[in-house]
Amino acid sequence: MVLVESIGKDFFDPKKGKICAVEDMSFEAKPGQTFGLLGVNGAGKTTILRMLSTLLKPSRGKAMINCLDVSADSQKVRESIGFLSTSTALYSRLTGLECLEYFGSLYGLDGNKLRSRINYVTETLDLGDYYGQLCDKMSTGQKQRISIARAILHDPPVVFFDEPTAGLDVVTSQTVLEFIELSKAQGKTVVFSTHIMSEAERICDNIAIVHKGKRLAMGSLQEILGATGSSTLESAFLSLVGYRSEVANQ
Numbered sequence: 001m002v003l004v005e006s007i008g009k010d011f012f013d014p015k016k017g018k019i020c021a022v023e024d025m026s027f028e029a030k031p032g033q034t035f036g037l038l039g040v041n042g043a044g045k046t047t048i049l050r051m052l053s054t055l056l057k058p059s060r061g062k063a064m065i066n067c068l069d070v071s072a073d074s075q076k077v078r079e080s081i082g083f084l085s086t087s088t089a090l091y092s093r094l095t096g097l098e099c100l101e102y103f104g105s106l107y108g109l110d111g112n113k114l115r116s117r118i119n120y121v122t123e124t125l126d127l128g129d130y131y132g133q134l135c136d137k138m139s140t141g142q143k144q145r146i147s148i149a150r151a152i153l154h155d156p157p158v159v160f161f162d163e164p165t166a167g168l169d170v171v172t173s174q175t176v177l178e179f180i181e182l183s184k185a186q187g188k189t190v191v192f193s194t195h196i197m198s199e200a201e202r203i204c205d206n207i208a209i210v211h212k213g214k215r216l217a218m219g220s221l222q223e224i225l226g227a228t229g230s231s232t233l234e235s236a237f238l239s240l241v242g243y244r245s246e247v248a249n250q
Contacts, residue, residue, distance in 0.1 A: 001158075004063045022048055040195055209240055
């Protein structure tokens with residue numbers, strides 16, 4: 001499971017001074033559930049996931065992954081998570097298979113265990129038609145599938161997906177979302193960030209609406225709709241972030 005208690009992250013800008021990217025963020029994600037971080041680009045979602053995956057150290061607060069502190073037990077945390085980030089690149093001169101074999105070795109997999117896991121991700125994500133190609137020659141959707149396969153090759157109990165459908169076509173997006181649903185069905189703890197309302201409605205058991213680094217609301221879809229008096233997640237979101245249509249006000 002994932003337990004986040006009042007974490008925050010500050011950055012320093014030479015001109016602006018201290019900038020608070022995430023402020024007092026708390027939530028809990030449980031096994032067999034998908035927890036969604038919903039917000040516009042720049043809301044702080046990626047910073048939250050980077051702290052949870054040990055890429056950034058929180059400025060304050062505490063986060064636990066399967067009872068491991070992300071700051072004090074960072075190596076063990078990395079062994080128990082899979083993290084798919086929009087900024088993660090593939091090695092262009094390796095084939096998809098070579099990429100999986102390389103990262104599998106970094107995860108400590110070898111021999112039959114490595115082959116078994118590669119066979120599993122290949123079948124699950126339908127990689128067989130192109131994983132022998134150089135990554136540099138793959139389409140955006142093909143690269144994304146290889147990236148997902150790499151992230152979950154070691155069968156982690158906790159998986160983070162950061163805007164996993166960004167830039168993908170409808171068919172490939174469906175494959176990605178179906179895989180997230182499969183991960184949930186397998187009992188994994190899933191934390192998923194998006195700015196697409198329909199994705200949050202479809203796959204998230206609980207949602208935190210994040211805006212300018214702050215959590216504005218949290219709960220199930222029905223709880224958020226009830227609290228805001230809205231009929232759709234989109235209208236609830238716009239209400240919470242204080243959006244006012246210029247057209248409506250003219």
